[in-house]
Amino acid sequence: MNWIYEPWPWYVSGFMIALIMFLLIMVGKNFGMSGNLRTMCTICGAGNKADFFRFDWKAQRWNLVVVLGAIIGGFIAHEFLTVEEAVAINPNTVADLQALGFESAGKAYLPNELFDTSVFTDIKSLSLLIIGGFLVGLGARYAGGCTSGHAISGLSDLQIPSLIAVIGFFIGGLIMIHFIFPLLF
């Protein structure tokens, strides 16, 4: 059972993600996480401002339960199933990130420069988290799905729209890392 404490290899992880999608399909649901953000907006009363949020959110309660599970799963994995949480990324990537000022590259699960609690008083890091999150929320709804809904569920169903969305994800990601990061850091 020692393997469970190590980072899971890609083939185990990929298979598990497909398994999760099939379990949801087999209980009559589907695998898509970003729809929950819309449901949460509706619960907060966004229906008063835009028609887009006027829908029967109670039909989506099951997916909020999946989100609750994802939070609990993160807690379990972090507290009980992980001995060493530093992510062993490519040494070239580490060197690269250190040159950009990410000292924690290769030594942590998330960069301290963006996810240490000290960022709450760091205007630059806080702004980057806000902009990043905003684009994720806006883009996911505009595209009608995120990594789970398009890259996994949609591609598994050979949906061309999902392929277009995934190509978009990569265009955006590559622009951010290769052209915008050098300006930001």
Place this chain on the structure above:
Amino acid sequence: MRTIIYLLIGIVFGITMFKSEAASWFRIYEMFKFEAFHMYGIIGVAVITGVIGTFLIKRFNVRSFYGEPIKFYPKEKKVKRYLFGGILFGLGWALAGACPGPMFTLVGAGFAPILVVIASALLGTFVYGLLKNKLPH
């Protein structure tokens, strides 16, 4: 009962996201730098397994555990919304290093600043709702 099943699936999902390191900002950066196979392997295996399973479900008209027919809904045939929305999503994904599943997993793992990402993702979703009719789809 069904609620417990959704909760268990969510827990397995959360554990998988954390243990696969797909919830790590570093892995997303490394993926966009093309400096490791890890994320491509994860997505590749998930999609190949997914394609085979989805084909089999359709081919043999597999029913759900509750005996109901399984329906797959084709997405609307458009280009702009997927491309433009996808690019915006990709910009955010690379910057925040988290997509809408892992961001919740990271809350459980105890990274408080991810709450800022979730709050702004909710704001982004809300702004889409406001602008929906003005954006090219």
